[in-house]
Amino acid sequence: MSATPAQDSAPLLRVEGLKKHFPGRNGGVVRAVEDVTFSVRRGTITGLVGESGSGKTTAGRCLLRLVEPTGGKAVFDGVDLFGLSPHEMKAYRRRLQIIFQDPYSSLNPRMRVSGILGEALDAHGLARGKQRPARIAELLTMVGLSPEHARRFPHEFSGGQRQRIGIARALAVEPDFIVADEPVSALDVSVQAQILNLMQDLQQSLGLTILFVAHDLTVVEYLCDDVVVMYLGRIMESGPSRSVYARPRHPYTKALLSTAPVPDPDFKRERLILNGDIPSPLDPPSGCVFRTRCPYAGDACAEIVPPLDPIGPSHASACIRQTELVAAGIL
């Protein structure tokens, strides 16, 4: 692991009790994100993982206030982002940037690459006048493209190259923190590995802090120092990647890991195949939201909303039967 000294200091971002509710049909409420608490250490990559409907993307967007949160706090370098006025938030966006999943729809097809990157610089009054072309060339080189690419339009690039442009746009304002929202999900495997390595290199050379939102646990394992696992709007487990992957301490994490396809036909493992699908966030189960698919759910699981209990160094699990399941050799 890249053990930079800064890692152990206060977290760059501390999310506390984050909530996002959307109005549903017939006066219902969609609890997309409910009571989400986690920290992102300075200079590290944290994976925010979950299946569709887990609220991971909404949580990521709330941090930049691209979606206005319903409640909670996001303390970034000592300042609660949710308490800022829109004007103040705009200034903070120079420090917090986002990379989107779809490199096709997130770049304006009518703008040249120089315009796309220039717009980001203009938003914060950076690299004006004569410095502009040099800065754009520098950004393109940084993400593995060439300065000549500045004159081209997005449609002239492949998916992987477009994602590099998206990354260059995020880096243009020299942010400290980047939310990467499924940046490799739309890419082919061979190209996906290129972008993951690029992100790893940039994180190290620029000392970035990254929240990597993903549905693919195996990708997160390669990239992230810490991991936060979400299900139906809530955190199920969080902790250092090494411990979570070596020994998941929540039945949901265990199921996710045991069902990820392994490219080895001789690999034998105990598989935990869940029944059914994720329930509707309009009508989540009482108590533990995972209980309807959990093979180990007991009566109490329907009553108690499990708190995220610490179980080891910065490792926490939201399962009331965790100790019991560990004792039984199941977790």
Place this chain on the structure above:
Amino acid sequence: MTDLPEDVILSVEDLQTHFVFRGFVARSVEGVTFSLTRGKTAAIVGESGSGKSVTSLSIMRLLSSPGQIAGGRILYRARDGRVLDLARLSAREMRRIRGREIAMIFQEPMTSLNPLFTVGDQIGEMITLHQPVGRAEARRQVIELLDLVEIPAAATRLDDYPHQMSGGMRQRVMIALALACRPSLLIADEPTTALDVTVQAQILDLLRRLQSELGMSILFITHNLGVVAEIAHDVVVMYAGRVVEQASVRTLFAHQKHPYTKGLLASTPNPGRDLAGSERQRLTPIPGTVPSITALPPGCVFEPRCGYAIPECRAGRPPLFPAGPDHFSRCIRHEIM
């Protein structure tokens, strides 16, 4: 036309599928050859633009204009024992095969189902279209099919509309639709790509169970080597419209004889390997991007991205070399792999 070994249900020989547009020819599938053993699963694996889906649409004869089969044979052993060349069958003859003997499922179940009809109606239509049965009997068979694909409370769920179901349930409905006439061959084109991993595992399990119960042969199209390792017996690796490597699943994962397969595997995160005590690992990507099918490099199509390339690789299109028992590689340097 009967030169098909007894245990082979499908044999694609030198298939060429072209898209002709304003006098311009895109050779999406160029000389693809492979066969599928009865009761087994063959996977075609490749990235976007590899021609894997066009190959499956060619077999089903579902290519839309300007796509056309420009050459080769698609030999299929029909249930009555005849060996048919699907590439040359009339549209009318093909309709008798499609659905009844060869069925297909797609990546996105929502776009393949009609939102205006209940799933029961849609599966029922399939049954009454191919069998002389009445409505009550069709409904009984629909329930049986929904049970077969493990949809809970099948007797009530058949009155649901597609939008009332989750992605996983809709894919089960698609599988039930495909199984309605008990096909001998199921073509599954990325059937789990749009699904979450926990649901993907359910669907792969279901397909394996159905195969062992019904003795169905499966042609599985995917971009995911992890899924290949889980479901396939034999593997065909495609790149830029060509088969670049072909072997049994064990052989392929143990000894890749083509640099593209090697590269694809090195790019794929492997959650099975032990990371404990080691430094965080890096994936080894393949440099560059897949070439456009209309602007292929001369020589070996993978040469510009290949770490093993030598000047001879640019000399001409390499043939498929035997690289071991039932193992083929389209690389002139396969011996050093």
